[in-house]
Amino acid sequence: MLGTGIIFIILAGFTFFALKKLKPKPRKSFPPHWHKLLLEHVAFYKALTPEKQKRFHSKMxxxxSEVSIEGVQLQLEELDTILIAASAVIPVFGFDNWQYTNLSGVLLYPDNFNEDFDFSANKSNKVIAGMVGTGRLEKQMILSKKALYHGFSNTTDKNNTAIHEFVHLIDKMDGDTDGIPEYxxxxxxxxxWLSIIHKEMQAIHKRTSDIRSYGGTNQAEFFAVASEYFFENPKLMKRKHPELYKLLKTCFNPSN
Structure with missing residues (x-):
């Protein structure tokens, strides 16, 4: 059995190699059979009018064409690509001509991973489902395939890891990942917005909120967690958090 240090070196090397291979692909036309897959797996898309679905296709x-996706120790499947692209489009669907200029590649891992990017089966601290890279991983995102699929399998649980990470990138567009998406x-x-953040975070800390507890970590995580809620279960948020819902709707303009 390989030692932990050797496993980490192998995974780190593979990740670095994969990152070097990530190159944007020429833009292609939307594969018609993706429409059915989107209807089956993406509730946000299913709720759109046919005209807006075509716009969703174009944005995907x-x-x-701008961001490459690579599987790490897994064979990338068509649905993997569809769900990642859909996750990227959902939070920016209301924006015209949006580009994730702070992202060049997405690495898809088979499972959750730890701080050493290790997703080995015998690891007990695999608590990271997704992250936006910094340092040598700048402009990269790492996602767990397990978490990616879970985010779209339950449309009412208010959790979607991939959307969460793309919201962090939106937050980061003004230069700071601080929960204030000035861009x-x-x-x-x-x-x-700051007033609502602080009020809602206090409720999380007092355990009187149905917003996921991770949103109480800091402002940046609150923005990402609240955005998951907004896109996954907007009707419930509108009823339970009307002020927060109104501001997020103003921010994302999803009905555009």
Missing amino acids: MQFL VLQHTYVIP
Whole structure:
């Protein structure tokens, strides 16, 4: 059996090699059979009008022409690509001509992983389901395939790891991942947004909120967790958190 250090070196080397191979692909037309797969797996897409579904197609293909996706110790499947692209499009669907200029590649791992990027079966601390890279992983995202599929298998649990990570990238567009998405949130809404963040985080800490507890970690995580909730179960958020729902709707403009 390989020692932990050797396993880490192998995984780190494989990750670095995979990152070097990530190159954007030429933009292609939307494969018609993807429509059925999106209807089956992506509730956000299913709720769109036929005209808006076509716009969703276009945004997916634009994303795939700009960002490469690579499987790490797994054979990348068609549905993997579809779900990752859909995750990227959902939070920016209301924006015209959006580009993730702070992302060049996505690495898909078979399972959750630890801080050493180790997803070995015998590891007990595999708690990371997704992350936006920094340092040598700058402009890269790592996602767990297990978490990716779980995010789309339950449309009412308010959790979607891939959307969570793409929201972090939206937050980061102004230079800081701080929970204040100034790149898309008009200046006049910043103070009300901060007020709501602090009120909702206090409720999380008091355990009187149905927003996932991880949202109480800091402002950046609150924005990402609340955004998962917004896109996964907007009707429930509108009923239980009307102020938060209104500001997130203003921020994302999903009905555009």
